Amino acid sequence: MNQLKCLPQEEIVWGHDILEEVAASLGDRGIRRPITFTVGFLESLHRDILKPGIRDGVGSFIDLPPHVPDFAVRDGLQACLTRDAGSIVALGGGSVLDAAKAVSYEHFKQTGRYLPIAAFPTTLSGSEFSHYFGVTETDGPQKFKRSYAVRETAPKIVAIDPRLVIDTPRALLLSSAIKGIDHAVEGMRRVGVDHPHAILAARGVERFLAVLEKWPPQLETREAIARGLVSADDLLQLQLGAWQCYFYPASVIYGLSHRIGHILGGTFGLPHSMTSCITLAPVIRACADAYGDKFGIFASGTGHATAATSLANRIAHVVDALALPSRLAAFDFDRAKLSEVAALLKQNYPAEVGDLGDHAGQKLDALLESMW
Incomplete structure (x- = not known):
C-alpha cells in the first residue's frame, strides 16, 4: 500500500527580502508572545531584522549547544514557562530547530499545550x-x-530568504546542503520511484548539485557574491532544494547514513552537518542492493549498481571540491572508537544495519573502517 502522510504545517513563505514583513505578521499567523530560540552569532540578525517587527516578543534564549543536550531542553522549557511564552521563533540551524521542537513537546507534556513554532532556518x-x-x-x-x-x-x-544564510559560515552552510541531499536519498528507503517524495527529492537534489558544483573554493558567501561568482538567487535555489528534498518527511523512514551520523554526533561530538559528508557516498555504495533501482531517479545508469555508483561519485566529488571533510580522521577521531560506533548501531538500529545485506555486521565494521 502506498501512503502520503502530511504534517500540520500551515504556511511556507519564500523570496528575497521578506523577513521584516513576515516578522511583523507573526501575530496574525498565530505566533503570539514568542520567545526567540537562537545562538550567539545570530543575535544581530535577530536584533536588527526580526525583533523590530515582533510586537509582543518575550525575549530570547540562546544557550543552545549542538546536538540538543537534554539539559538545554530543560533550560529552554523553563525559560518558556517563566516568561509565559505562547510560541517559539526558531532562528538558526538544525540544532536550534530541534531544540524548539523538543521544548514544544516537553511543554505539552507539562501543560497540555504545544508551543507553535515559526522557523527562520539559517542552514x-x-x-x-x-x-x-x-x-x-x-x-x-x-x-x-x-x-x-x-x-x-x-x-x-x-520563512525562506537568502538573507538567513548569507552569513552562515561556509563549511556549515555547504555541509548542511549535503545533509539535505542525504534526506532526499535515504528518503527513498521505503517509498517507490513514483511516490511524491521521489519526484520532489530528485528535483531537489538536482537544484542542490547544480549550485554546489559551481561554488567557488574557500570564499565565504558574501565575498563570493561580491565577486559575482554566485548570486542571492543561487542561495534561494539551495533553500528551495532543501525543501524539495524534505517535502514529505512523515512519509519516509531514513537509513544508515543518518543513523551513523546520530552516533558520531550525539555520542562522539562530531558536527552534525558534517557527518553526511563522510557517510552518504559510502553508504549509497554499500546499500545499493537494498535500494534496488531507486537511485535511478537521481543518476542515470542501466542498472541500480551503476546508478548508485554514479550518484555516490557525484556526491563525493562535490564534497571534495568544496573541501569538506570526507574522512573521520579529519576530526582526529580515535580509530579505536570505531568498534563502539558499530556496537551502538547494531544495538539501536538493527534494521538500518540490515540494509547492508548478508553478514551485515561484518560489512558495517568494514564500512566504518573505510570512513576513517
Whole structure:
C-alpha cells in the first residue's frame, strides 16, 4: 500500500527580502508572545531584522549547544514557562530547530499545550519542514542522541530568504546542503520511484548539485557574491532544494547514513552537518542492493549498481571540491572508537544495519573502517 502522510504545517513563505514583513505578521499567523530560540552569532540578525517587527516578543534564549543536550531542553522549557511564552521563533540551524521542537513537546507534556513554532532556518538540512528531532541524553554512562517524531512539533510557519544564510559560515552552510541531499536519498528507503517524495527529492537534489558544483573554493558567501561568482538567487535555489528534498518527511523512514551520523554526533561530538559528508557516498555504495533501482531517479545508469555508483561519485566529488571533510580522521577521531560506533548501531538500529545485506555486521565494521 502506498501512503502520503502530511504534517500540520500551515504556511511556507519564500523570496528575497521578506523577513521584516513576515516578522511583523507573526501575530496574525498565530505566533503570539514568542520567545526567540537562537545562538550567539545570530543575535544581530535577530536584533536588527526580526525583533523590530515582533510586537509582543518575550525575549530570547540562546544557550543552545549542538546536538540538543537534554539539559538545554530543560533550560529552554523553563525559560518558556517563566516568561509565559505562547510560541517559539526558531532562528538558526538544525540544532536550534530541534531544540524548539523538543521544548514544544516537553511543554505539552507539562501543560497540555504545544508551543507553535515559526522557523527562520539559517542552514540547509531542512529540519524546519519536519516533525523529527533528536535530543542527546547526557545523564547515562554514555551520551546517546535519541530520535523523536511528534507531528504537532512541525513548525507552523517557515520563512525562506537568502538573507538567513548569507552569513552562515561556509563549511556549515555547504555541509548542511549535503545533509539535505542525504534526506532526499535515504528518503527513498521505503517509498517507490513514483511516490511524491521521489519526484520532489530528485528535483531537489538536482537544484542542490547544480549550485554546489559551481561554488567557488574557500570564499565565504558574501565575498563570493561580491565577486559575482554566485548570486542571492543561487542561495534561494539551495533553500528551495532543501525543501524539495524534505517535502514529505512523515512519509519516509531514513537509513544508515543518518543513523551513523546520530552516533558520531550525539555520542562522539562530531558536527552534525558534517557527518553526511563522510557517510552518504559510502553508504549509497554499500546499500545499493537494498535500494534496488531507486537511485535511478537521481543518476542515470542501466542498472541500480551503476546508478548508485554514479550518484555516490557525484556526491563525493562535490564534497571534495568544496573541501569538506570526507574522512573521520579529519576530526582526529580515535580509530579505536570505531568498534563502539558499530556496537551502538547494531544495538539501536538493527534494521538500518540490515540494509547492508548478508553478514551485515561484518560489512558495517568494514564500512566504518573505510570512513576513517
